[in-house]
Every structure is written in structure tokens, then in C-alpha cells.
Amino acid sequence: MSTGSSPRTRGPGAITAVIALGGIVVSLMQTLVVPIIPQLPRLLHASASDASWVITATLLAAAVVTPISGRLGDMYGKRRVLIGSLVVLIAGSVVCALSESLVPVIVGRALQGLATGLIPVGISVLRDELPTARVGGAVSLVSATLGVGGAIGLPVSAAIVQSADWHVLFWLAAGLGAVCLLLVTLLLPESPNVSPGRFDALGAVGLAGGLVLLLLPVTKGGDWGWTGGTTLGLFAAGAVVLALWGWYETRVSQPLVDLRVSVRRPVLFTNLASILVGFAMYAMSLTLPQLLQSPKATGYGLGQSVLAAGLALAPGGLVMMALSPVSARITARYGPRASLLTGVAVIGVGYGAGLLLMSQVWQIVVTSMIVSAGVGIAYAAMPALIMGAVPVTETASANGINALMRSIGTSTASAVMTAILANMTMRLGPARLPTEGGFRMTYAVAMAATVVGLLLTLAIPRPRAASSAPGVHAAGPAAPASAAAGEH
Numbered sequence: 001m002s003t004g005s006s007p008r009t010r011g012p013g014a015i016t017a018v019i020a021l022g023g024i025v026v027s028l029m030q031t032l033v034v035p036i037i038p039q040l041p042r043l044l045h046a047s048a049s050d051a052s053w054v055i056t057a058t059l060l061a062a063a064v065v066t067p068i069s070g071r072l073g074d075m076y077g078k079r080r081v082l083i084g085s086l087v088v089l090i091a092g093s094v095v096c097a098l099s100e101s102l103v104p105v106i107v108g109r110a111l112q113g114l115a116t117g118l119i120p121v122g123i124s125v126l127r128d129e130l131p132t133a134r135v136g137g138a139v140s141l142v143s144a145t146l147g148v149g150g151a152i153g154l155p156v157s158a159a160i161v162q163s164a165d166w167h168v169l170f171w172l173a174a175g176l177g178a179v180c181l182l183l184v185t186l187l188l189p190e191s192p193n194v195s196p197g198r199f200d201a202l203g204a205v206g207l208a209g210g211l212v213l214l215l216l217p218v219t220k221g222g223d224w225g226w227t228g229g230t231t232l233g234l235f236a237a238g239a240v241v242l243a244l245w246g247w248y249e250t251r252v253s254q255p256l257v258d259l260r261v262s263v264r265r266p267v268l269f270t271n272l273a274s275i276l277v278g279f280a281m282y283a284m285s286l287t288l289p290q291l292l293q294s295p296k297a298t299g300y301g302l303g304q305s306v307l308a309a310g311l312a313l314a315p316g317g318l319v320m321m322a323l324s325p326v327s328a329r330i331t332a333r334y335g336p337r338a339s340l341l342t343g344v345a346v347i348g349v350g351y352g353a354g355l356l357l358m359s360q361v362w363q364i365v366v367t368s369m370i371v372s373a374g375v376g377i378a379y380a381a382m383p384a385l386i387m388g389a390v391p392v393t394e395t396a397s398a399n400g401i402n403a404l405m406r407s408i409g410t411s412t413a414s415a416v417m418t419a420i421l422a423n424m425t426m427r428l429g430p431a432r433l434p435t436e437g438g439f440r441m442t443y444a445v446a447m448a449a450t451v452v453g454l455l456l457t458l459a460i461p462r463p464r465a466a467s468s469a470p471g472v473h474a475a476g477p478a479a480p481a482s483a484a485a486g487e488h
Contacts, residue, residue: 012129012130012131012134012138014187015125015126015129015130015138015187015188015189016126016130016134016138016141016142018180018183018184018187018188019082019122019123019125019126019138019142019188020141020142020145021145021179021180021183022082022086022118022119022122022180022183022184023118023119023122023142023145023146023149024145024148024149024152025089025149025173025176025177025180026085026089026115026116026118026119026149027119027145027146027147027148027149027150027153028149028150028152028153028156028173028176029058029089029112029113029115029116029149029153029173030058030062030149030150030153031149031150031151031153031154031157031285032112032153032157032169032170032173033054033055033109033157033169034153034154034157034289035154035157035158035161035306035307035310036157036161036166036169037051037055039166040052040054043166044100044101044102044105045101045102046101046102049223050102051102052220052223053102053106054102054105054106054109055109055219056216056219056220057106057107057109057110057113058109058110058112058113059113059215059219059407059410059411059414060110060113060211060212060215060216060219061109061110061111061112061113061114061116062113062114062116062407063211063215063404063407063408063411064207064208064211064212065113065114065116065117066116066117066119066120066400066401066403066404066407067207067256067257067397067400067401067403067404068117068204068207068208068256068400069081069085069117069118069120069121069396069400070117070120070121070124070396070397070398070399070400070401070403071199071200071204071256071257071396071397071400072199073117073121073124073191073396073397073400074124074195074394074395074396074397075195075196075197075199076196077190077191078121078122078124078125078128078190078191078396079125079184079188079189079190079191080190081117081118081121081396082118082121082122082125082184082188083181083184083185085114085115085116085117085118085121086115086118086177086180086181086184087181088111088112088114088115089111089112089114089115089118089173089177090174090177090178090181091108091111092107092108092109092110092111092112092113092114092115093108093112093170093171093173093174093177094108094170094174095107095108095111096108096109096112096167096170096173097167097170097171097174098167108170112173115177116403116407117400117403119142119145119146119403120383120396120399120400120402120403121396121399121400122142123139123142123143123383123399124191124387124395124396124399125188125191126138126139126142127139127387127392127395128191128192128392128395129189129191136328136331136332136384137324137325137328139328139380139383139384139387140324140325140327140328140331140380141321141324141325141380143324143327143376143379143380143382143383144320144321144323144324144376144379144380145321146320146379147281147316147317147320147321147372147375147376147379148317148318148320148321149317150285150317151313151314151315151316151317151318151320151372152314152317154289154306154309154310154313154314155307155310155311155313155314156310157169157310158305158306158307158309158310159307160172161306162306162307195394197254198254199256200249200252200254200255200256202248202252203245203248203249203252203255203256203257204256206241206242206244206245206248207242207245207256207257209241210238210241210242210245211238211242211404212238213234213235213237213238213241214234214235214238214239214242215238215408215411216234216238217230217231217232217234217235217238218411218412218414218415219411219414219415221415221419222415222418222419222422226419246259256397257397257401258394258397261389261390261391261394261398262398262401264389265459265460265461266385266388266389266460266461267385267386267389267390267398269456269457269459269460270340270382270385270386270389270402270460271386271401271402271405272405272456273340273344273382273453273456273457273460274382274402274405274406274409275405275406275408275409275412276344276409276449276450276452276453276456277343277344277347277375277378277379277382277406277409277453278405278406278407278408278409278410278413279409279410279412279413279416279446279449280344280347280351280371280374280375280409280413280446280449280450280453281347281371281375281379281406281409281410281413282409282410282413282414282417283413283416283417283442283445283446283449284316284350284367284368284371284372284375284446286413286414286417286418286442287417287421287439287442287443288309288313288364288367288368289306289309289310289313290421290434290439291358291364291439292304292308292309292312292313292361292364293305293306293309294433294434295428295433297428298426298428298433298435298436299436300358300359300436300439301433302360302361302364304361312361312364312365312368313364313365313368315365315368315369315372316368316369316371316372317372319369319372319373319376320372320373320375320376320379321376323373323376323377324376324380326377327339327342327343327376327377327380327381328380330342330377330381331380331381331384335462336381336382336384336385336388337381337385337457337460337462339377339378339380339381339384340377340378340381340382340385340457340460341454341457341458342374342377342378343374343375343376343377343378343379343380343381344374344378344450344453344454344457345374345450345454346370346371346373346374346377347371347374347375347378347446347450347453348374348447348450348451348454349370349374350367350368350369350370350371350372350373350374351367351371351443351444351446351447351450352447353366353367353370354367354371354443355440355443355444355447358436358439358440379406382402382406383399383402385460386398386399386402387399413446416445417442417445420438420441420442420445421434421438421439421442422434423438424437424438424441425438
């Protein structure tokens with residue numbers, strides 16, 4: 001039974017709009033500080049290496065929280081987790097807005113990252129609350145907000161920084177979070193699908209510790225040295241902790257993550273493909289702004305300001321939103337597997353075009369829009385694949401694991417692309433800048449990631465009819481539509 005005070009009193013459109021807005025605001029946190037990255041050491045009175053923790057803290061917190069918030073949503077109510085996520089986002093934003101030094105800003109940015117759990121939990125609310133016919137389109141729309149928030153965040157943040165104090169960025173984040181909190185409180189009912197039980201606190205600690213030990217050297221390896229003792233030691237410790245965590249999770253009666261469900265072929269290969277899609281998406285976010293802002297004196301750079309570069313990439317986010325109905329139609333007609341295949345293929349085409357289109361701003365815009373189109377289609381397909389393969393009482397935690405896989409992909413992309421651009425450089429006056437070959441190499445690596453992603457997607461089994469697939473049939477209202485679609 002629902003624990004909300006006014007269950008099902010709002011229409012599907014209102015519920016979808018509230019969750020979509022929340023997704024945009026949460027994803028906005030990822031690019032909020034990008035325009036001030038070069039100034040962070042001066043603004044926070046810290047070294048460049050220490051100031052990079054302002055970015056790293058958010059990435060780590062987001063990766064750790066998504067599977068945990070998903071399980072909490074399944075157990076104690078998704079609406080409560082959404083409210084808690086927004087409260088944490090507001091608190092983190094206010095801490096940053098009131099700070100002038102490094103440590104409190106890192107704490108605030110970590111709190112902002114903890115709000116990332118809102119997105120997979122929100123997608124699960126759509127499955128619980130919307131009519132079956134509306135779920136596909138709504139999931140596609142909310143999934144697209146991951147790109148929309150990141151795309152619009154760069155020009156908006158750049159415009160604010162150029163005309164106001166940097167603290168205004170965080171006051172804006174706090175205000176947007178407060179608006180979302182009010183809307184969720186007033187308009188969103190509590191989901192009726194819960195699975196009460198004992199929260200696996202030891203499992204949560206083990207997963208969080210293992211992820212931090214694994215992702216910390218991924219994000220900081222460039223600063224520490226990839227073959228350094230600290231980097232290799234943390235990688236080894238992370239592998240050991242996660243192996244022990246997996247052993248423990250298979251033996252506890254109420255695990256944080258049901259690994260038996262996670263290793264089902266549809267779930268496993270969807271999650272593996274998600275890593276590659278996350279990698280390809282974040283590669284674009286890292287390389288295209290740098291290419292646009294490189295000085296014209298390099299011979300290939302386009303000499304754009306931060307604001308102009310952000311405006312050039314903003315259409316990509318709008319393309320993601322515009323194509324969400326297309327992804328829903330592909331899923332309805334051919335199944336979510338076909339949508340994921342289409343999306344990954346389009347990403348690869350985008351990077352292939354990018355290798356040939358690097359000399360004009362409009363060409364970078366075209367590359368961004370093609371890659372963004374593929375990301376939007378692929379991101380919309382992933383929750384549908386996951387929800388069609390897990391029980392209805394585990395949708396939030398399963399979507400949380402899928403979001404974690406994408407976070408691993410983005411973190412890995414950050415490390416790989418940074419390493420490529422840092423090692424393929426040229427001297428321009430006193431500065432060393434990435435070469436044109438370095439940028440082409442990032443495109444080639446991203447294309448290789450999409451090829452692997454395609455192979456993993458092809459390994460996802462085609463859905464069987466609901467009557468012959470009890471695991472899928474039991475997954476709830478979204479499963480029959482997906483299963484039926486897969487028969488075409």
C-alpha cells in the first residue's frame with residue numbers, strides 16, 4: 001500500500017514533468033563548475049591538484065550513492081528518497097555558496113553528487129505510477145534529462161561567471177533544488193511498490209568502500225602517475241574489497257544488490273554496454289569544449305570563449321530531449337534492445353563524422369548533435385531493458401546499478417581522455433596544448449568504445465514472449481510491453 005498522503009491524485013504528465021525537471025537539475029551539477037575550473041586554485045587558495053577534488057568529489061559521490069539510493073527507494077519508498085536527495089542537493093549548494101576555501105567546497109560538491117540517486121529512483125517511479133502505454137515515452141524523456149542538464153549547464157554557468165560572483169552558481173543550484181523539492185512534495189505520490197526488510201548496511205559500506213578505492217585512482221591517476229604505488233595499491237585494494245563484497249552479498253538473506261538478478265544475461269550485458277555508452281558520452285563533454293577553445297594559433301583551434309563554446313554544444317542537449325519520443329517509438333515497435341543498438345551505432349557515426357569535421361564551429365556543432373542523438377536514444381533504452389528483466393520490487397535498485405555503470409564509464413572516460421590530451425601536446429609560447437592528433441585520437445578511442453558497446457548489446461538476448469519468460473513477466477507493468485515489442 002502507498003504511504004503517501006494523496007496517492008495517484010496527479011496525472012501522468014505532472015508526474016513526468018516533476019521527475020524530468022529534477023533530472024535536469026541534478027545533472028546540471030555535473031557541469032556547474034566547469035567554467036571556473038581554471039580559476040579554482042586562485043578562488044579556493046589551493047594547488048591545481050587539490051582544487052581538482054571539487055570535480056572528483058562529485059563524481060565519486062554520484063557513483064557510490066546510486067545503487068544505495070535505489071535500494072532505499074525499493075525498501076522505504078521512492079518519494080522519500082527523492083525528497084532526501086533534493087534536501088542534500090540544497091544543503092550542498094548552500095555550503096558551497098557560503099564557502100571561500102577548499103575543504104567546505106569539496107564537502108558541498110560531494111553532497112551535490114549524492115543527489116544523483118534521484119534519477120534512477122525517479123525512473124522507477126514512472127514504472128510504478130504511469131499507465132503502461134505512457135511508461136516508455138516518459139522513461140525516454142527523463143533519461144534524456146541526463147544530457148540536457150549537462151548541455152545547458154555549461155553556457156548558463158559561463159554566462160553567470162562572466163557577469164557575477166562565482167558563488168551565484170551555487171545559489172542558483174540551491175534555488176532550483178528548492179523548486180524541485182516543493183514540486184515533489186506537492187505533486188508526487190508515494191509509490192505502492194515497496195519491499196520492506198532489513199537494510200544491508202554492511203553491504204552498503206562494502207560497496208561504497210570498494211567503489212571509492214577503485215574510482216579514486218581512475219580519476220586521480222593522471223596526477224599521481226598510473227604506475228605509481230598509490231594508484232596501483234588503490235586499484236588492488238578496490239578489487240579485493242569488491243570481491244569480498246560480492247562474496248558477502250551472495251550469502252546474506254536481504255542483500256543490498258541481488259547479484260543473482262544482476263548476472264542475468266539481459267541485465268549483465270545491458271550494464272556492461274552502459275559503461276561504454278557512458279564513456280562515449282563523457283568523451284564528447286571533455287574533448288569538444290577544449291577543441292572549440294583552443295587558440296587559432298595552434299593551426300586547428302577555433303579560438304572560442306567559454307560561453308561561445310557552451311552555446312555551441314547546447315543544441316546537443318536539446319537534440320537528446322527532442323529524440324526521446326523517437327527512442328520510445330523504436331522501443332515500442334522493435335523492443336529496447338533495438339533502441340540501444342540504434343543509439344550506440346549513431347554515437348559511432350557521430351565520432352566518425354567528427355574525424356572529418358574539425359575545422360569550423362558549425363562542424364563541431366554537427367558532431368555534438370549526432371553524438372548527443374545517439375546518447376539520448378541509448379540512455380532511454382537502458383532503463384527499459386533493466387525494468388523488463390527484474391522484479392517490480394527491485395526496479396529502483398536495479399536502475400541504480402545501471403546508473404553506477406554509466407558513472408564508471410564517465411569516470412574512465414575522464415581518465416583516458418585526459419591522459420591522451422596530456423601526452424599528445426605541442427608548445428605554443430610558454431604553454432603546452434593538445435595537438436590536433438591528440439583530439440583525433442580521442443575520437444578514435446570513443447569510436448572503439450562504441451564498437452565494443454555494439455558487441456555487448458548484440459549479446460543481450462531478444463525478449464521472449466511473456467508466457468515463456470516468467471522472470472520478465474514478473475517484472476511488472478512495463479515488462480509485457482517490452483516483451484511483446486521484442487517479438488517484432
